[in-house]
Amino acid sequence: MPRRVTRRDFIKAGAAGLCAIALGDQRAAAEARNRPNVLLITTDQQRADVMSAVGSRWLKTPHMDSIAAQGVCFMNSYCPYPLCSPSRASLHTSRMPHEIGVDHNNLPIDPAVPISGQVFRAAGYDTGYCGKWHLPAVYPSDGIAGFEVLNKTSRSRKLARDVDEETMKAAVDFLQRKRDKPFLLVVSFINPHDVCLLAGEDSPLLAEVWKKYGPAEGAELPPLPPNFAPPAGEPDAMLRRPGHERWDENHWRRYRYAYFRMVEDVDRQVGGVLDALRRAGQEEKTVIVFTSDHGEGLASHQWTGKMMFYEEEAAVPLLVARKGGTPAGRIDRTHLGSALDVLPTICDYAGVEPPAVMRGRSLRPIIEKPDAPGHEFVVSEMVRGGAGRCFMVRTSKYKYITFPGAERAEMLFDLESDPGEMINAAGAAALAGQLERHRQLLAKWNQTTDEAGHPVRPNPEAPRRKAKV
Numbered sequence: 001m002p003r004r005v006t007r008r009d010f011i012k013a014g015a016a017g018l019c020a021i022a023l024g025d026q027r028a029a030a031e032a033r034n035r036p037n038v039l040l041i042t043t044d045q046q047r048a049d050v051m052s053a054v055g056s057r058w059l060k061t062p063h064m065d066s067i068a069a070q071g072v073c074f075m076n077s078y079c080p081y082p083l084c085s086p087s088r089a090s091l092h093t094s095r096m097p098h099e100i101g102v103d104h105n106n107l108p109i110d111p112a113v114p115i116s117g118q119v120f121r122a123a124g125y126d127t128g129y130c131g132k133w134h135l136p137a138v139y140p141s142d143g144i145a146g147f148e149v150l151n152k153t154s155r156s157r158k159l160a161r162d163v164d165e166e167t168m169k170a171a172v173d174f175l176q177r178k179r180d181k182p183f184l185l186v187v188s189f190i191n192p193h194d195v196c197l198l199a200g201e202d203s204p205l206l207a208e209v210w211k212k213y214g215p216a217e218g219a220e221l222p223p224l225p226p227n228f229a230p231p232a233g234e235p236d237a238m239l240r241r242p243g244h245e246r247w248d249e250n251h252w253r254r255y256r257y258a259y260f261r262m263v264e265d266v267d268r269q270v271g272g273v274l275d276a277l278r279r280a281g282q283e284e285k286t287v288i289v290f291t292s293d294h295g296e297g298l299a300s301h302q303w304t305g306k307m308m309f310y311e312e313e314a315a316v317p318l319l320v321a322r323k324g325g326t327p328a329g330r331i332d333r334t335h336l337g338s339a340l341d342v343l344p345t346i347c348d349y350a351g352v353e354p355p356a357v358m359r360g361r362s363l364r365p366i367i368e369k370p371d372a373p374g375h376e377f378v379v380s381e382m383v384r385g386g387a388g389r390c391f392m393v394r395t396s397k398y399k400y401i402t403f404p405g406a407e408r409a410e411m412l413f414d415l416e417s418d419p420g421e422m423i424n425a426a427g428a429a430a431l432a433g434q435l436e437r438h439r440q441l442l443a444k445w446n447q448t449t450d451e452a453g454h455p456v457r458p459n460p461e462a463p464r465r466k467a468k469v
Helices: 007-034 062-070 084-093 116-122 160-175 195-199 206-213 249-279 339-350 364-368 429-448 462-468
Strands: 037-043 071-078 126-131 183-188 286-292 318-321 330-338 377-383 389-395 398-402 410-414
Touching: 037 249, 037 339, 062 071, 062 249, 062 286, 062 318, 071 339, 071 389, 084 116, 084 339, 116 126, 116 183, 116 339, 126 160, 160 183, 160 249, 195 206, 195 249, 206 249, 249 286, 286 339, 318 339, 330 339, 330 377, 339 364, 377 429, 389 429, 398 429, 410 429
Parallel strands: 037 183, 037 286, 071 330, 126 183
Antiparallel strands: 071 318, 286 318, 377 389, 389 398, 398 410
């Protein structure tokens, strides 16, 4: 006959249950504390090959190099769109810009799509964001979903260096806080984006930027790049910035010199953040990702700025490092990478449940096993004019580019034999099979991401530009 449950038994059982709940909470808290922090540092308009760690001799970037020395540097990594807002939106969602409504600068991410801060905050992380956002506001006064905004500022007429100084200080303050749970900190610098001011002709800050970053009398200037000339068979859609045809060789070389100084400037500020991380005792507990939203032409093909799919504009630096936790100092020139991979990668390292839909994949498997297979291809897109979206497909050996509605609307480069992209081989009979293969890869990708179901959104800048004409 079962024993009668007494009031004392009930009280004991209740106490045991409460203890079990408390122990469960403690275990969950302990698990959260054991998760690594994530520090995501981005620059704006930095090429993949512009770090001394990867062999660039025209600048010194000791702090970016220190990240590369502790982890893996992916040299074949690409932005999903060579423009600030769309690429940044993809970085924080792992979705293509057309899927989330960001076809141009100054557009918001579709609020139905989770972004990195929301994903990590839901997993119990402290989440901080400092610096440029641009989705839609450059510095939003009403916050960023899932993030504590650490520096609400207005760029006004200040240069990137000045704003980046504020961003660095905000990051340092965040890292100095006492906390009992891990953090995701995004530090979004602007430089070397100020090179755009040197490419314009009507900027009121032009003289000041040259004074800050331009060469002194007698300074050694970097040479023109080997692929300075436009490629044979370049499509008519490749409209260049007016006025650049008047630049002589010396002006192009001065432009390159100033760009390298801007990168060195932001490298110093990256160093300030890394030093704060070390002083906080968090270096070995933190996964660091360093990347940029897009590249910079820097005279290759006589191009300045972004909005093109040549290597110089579309390829971006991508470093993943955790001191003692990732292979140290490896430069990966084999695997393809994308900004779409950043969110899956940091979720993987942090043990955080990722969004249900992502277009990238975690890089952790190929970081830990360099012989493991990676992407077969990566895709980038952009909107130029009113003809619809342009696309790039990068595979292990080739790059395919298409411009809807343009004469000679396709480009195909063999990057093994033509790394400077000097010969458009889209019409070569020997590569007809590769041309069709890349067309099919793009068609499949656009079907997967429902590109046809997302019409191009109007450019919010268009009315203002029209009014200025």
